Amino acid sequence: MHNVWLGVKKSCEVVIVGSGFAGSLLARVLAVLGYDVVLLERGIHPRFAIGESSTPLANLSLERIGIKYGLEDCYNLATHGRWLAHFPEIRRGLKRGFTYYRHHPDEEFADRGLDSERLLVAASPHDSLSDSHWLRADVDHHFVRQADAAGVDYCDRVELTSADFAPDSVRVSGTRHGTPFELRANFLIDASGPGGFLARQLSIPSGLDKTETRSALVFSHFDGVGLMKDMVPGLPEGPYPDDWAAVHHVIDEGWMYSLRFDDGVTSAGFLLTPAGIASMKSVDPDNAESLWRALLRRYPTLESAFGEATPLMPIAFRPLIQHRLTRVAGERWALMPHAYGFVDPLFSTGIAWGLRAVERLALAFESAAGGRRVPDLEMLTRYEAALSAEADQIDLVVAGAYEAMAHFDLFAAQAMLYFAAVSFAEASQRLAPTESVAWNGFLGVGDSVLGSLPRESLSRLREITQGRGETGTASDRRKFVDWLTQAIALRNVAGLADPARRNLYPVDFDALISRHALLGMSREQLLQGLPAMRGMAPPPRIQSPRDRGQIVPGAELLGRDLL
Numbered sequence: 001m002h003n004v005w006l007g008v009k010k011s012c013e014v015v016i017v018g019s020g021f022a023g024s025l026l027a028r029v030l031a032v033l034g035y036d037v038v039l040l041e042r043g044i045h046p047r048f049a050i051g052e053s054s055t056p057l058a059n060l061s062l063e064r065i066g067i068k069y070g071l072e073d074c075y076n077l078a079t080h081g082r083w084l085a086h087f088p089e090i091r092r093g094l095k096r097g098f099t100y101y102r103h104h105p106d107e108e109f110a111d112r113g114l115d116s117e118r119l120l121v122a123a124s125p126h127d128s129l130s131d132s133h134w135l136r137a138d139v140d141h142h143f144v145r146q147a148d149a150a151g152v153d154y155c156d157r158v159e160l161t162s163a164d165f166a167p168d169s170v171r172v173s174g175t176r177h178g179t180p181f182e183l184r185a186n187f188l189i190d191a192s193g194p195g196g197f198l199a200r201q202l203s204i205p206s207g208l209d210k211t212e213t214r215s216a217l218v219f220s221h222f223d224g225v226g227l228m229k230d231m232v233p234g235l236p237e238g239p240y241p242d243d244w245a246a247v248h249h250v251i252d253e254g255w256m257y258s259l260r261f262d263d264g265v266t267s268a269g270f271l272l273t274p275a276g277i278a279s280m281k282s283v284d285p286d287n288a289e290s291l292w293r294a295l296l297r298r299y300p301t302l303e304s305a306f307g308e309a310t311p312l313m314p315i316a317f318r319p320l321i322q323h324r325l326t327r328v329a330g331e332r333w334a335l336m337p338h339a340y341g342f343v344d345p346l347f348s349t350g351i352a353w354g355l356r357a358v359e360r361l362a363l364a365f366e367s368a369a370g371g372r373r374v375p376d377l378e379m380l381t382r383y384e385a386a387l388s389a390e391a392d393q394i395d396l397v398v399a400g401a402y403e404a405m406a407h408f409d410l411f412a413a414q415a416m417l418y419f420a421a422v423s424f425a426e427a428s429q430r431l432a433p434t435e436s437v438a439w440n441g442f443l444g445v446g447d448s449v450l451g452s453l454p455r456e457s458l459s460r461l462r463e464i465t466q467g468r469g470e471t472g473t474a475s476d477r478r479k480f481v482d483w484l485t486q487a488i489a490l491r492n493v494a495g496l497a498d499p500a501r502r503n504l505y506p507v508d509f510d511a512l513i514s515r516h517a518l519l520g521m522s523r524e525q526l527l528q529g530l531p532a533m534r535g536m537a538p539p540p541r542i543q544s545p546r547d548r549g550q551i552v553p554g555a556e557l558l559g560r561d562l563l
């Protein structure tokens, strides 16, 4: 991989700040579309990054990006089976679904058979089609190398000092190894995540005070973490092995994620509510390791699983992980989602949302490729409106889930809201794909049934919990579960919220077929589309941009030899 020499390169069409997977992938797609792109990174790859668990919607985006822009590796990284076959050296973990347990202080996790406080929702019918946890050091390194190979001018270890916008351009200045440089571009994309490059340059005000979710984080990567199947050996069999999933341990103070990679390393972290942190007052929060150990001591089953595990890097503490801005895009700039806002890892929305934004901005640049070469304001306004509504929606779904943690029945019901939204989106996107599908609202935004549910759900939950973690009466909880079940019914294509399932949900194609009408399809149409859902459709022929000699629309008018 080469570093572009910024003393020589004085201008480009698009400058992207930050080479996480989102920045690198977008840079590469824009290069494929014929744009002259510079990608600037303050660190170096490979490097640790958090945010590892992908989801079916994330992988659907990755597949679409792979197919549309001829990026075969994206298509192959979109299922665990293809990943293993094509990129065994890029570390990952098998993720069959979403596993939740409710733990109580000073008690072992109670095995009550099918009445256990345990919820499993499968995201894939078998291992080879499953999602993966991304070992971000490897995955991000892969994507930045691919961007470089696609013709993106990449430069690491840059210290950016300013971005000055003029009506026709943006000028980015900074230093590399103490040597100053200046770069003129038509458009700037901020993919710096919480690094917040443009937020500072444009003095974009924070919008955090209008959001609901607040949590702190204590986390690391660990070796030697025990499996829940060994900690609680007699649990009834679920739709997949409990541990090969995004495992969530709900506790009084918040929750813990535990993501196992195929090589045995586990990424784990506690997300702590403000009340949860306050309850740890005897522990110095600046001493992350002692906070970690104190939390484990409260929960014996977690202590058994993690007590002997070795952190592979120092356990770290972040007092507040949320951020949110009040703007997303302007005349010559746009933020990627993680630069705009972040809520919480609950429900693993980050990667899917980031990839959706890659698709959307790629479409915006594609439509400008033959003309202005920068997305028009209408597109950027659309992008801003989408991200803003979606950030609110994620916040409401997650805030509702935090309220619902007061009682596992409430939590399992609130989780159904998320699963209904994503399974409906996945089925409709797979069965009836359209060119503009990337603009569909995320998590039910814009959907006449799902759109308003998270807000209403949060309000109903708060009535029960009084915002103080109260569990309400059995009748309050039953009413909430019944309401939620009814509320999602018109989007419930996955057989969710079904008491007969006892909180163990496999991928249910029979439910999907019987509910064909909810997707606006006849039974026959759905049956015809089913191979696309089961991963049995013939693999698409992905031609690299070079092989297909693709010239972007209008490129010939500009007299540019683009590919």
Ligand SMILES: Cc1cc2nc3c(=O)[nH]c(=O)nc-3n(C[C@H](O)[C@H](O)[C@H](O)COP(=O)(O)OP(=O)(O)OC[C@H]3O[C@@H](n4cnc5c(N)ncnc54)[C@H](O)[C@@H]3O)c2cc1C
Pocket (backbone or CB within 6 Å): 017, 018, 019, 020, 021, 022, 023, 040, 041, 042, 043, 049, 050, 051, 052, 053, 054, 158, 160, 191, 192, 193, 194, 195, 196, 197, 217, 269, 321, 336, 337, 338, 339, 344, 345, 348, 349, 350, 351, 352, 354
């Ligand atoms: C605790 C936690 C757990 C999470 N778990 C999940 C999960 O399980 N699943 C999921 O989908 N999402 C998860 N997320 C969200 C996920 O981390 C993000 O969605 C994802 O990292 C976004 O990727 P990105 O490429 O946009 O940005 P980032 O990964 O944040 O990359 C930003 C890049 O920009 C660089 N940079 C920063 N500032 C500058 C600058 N001034 N100049 C140049 N370069 C700069 C950084 O060095 C970095 O390389 C989690 C987040 C947190 C906090």
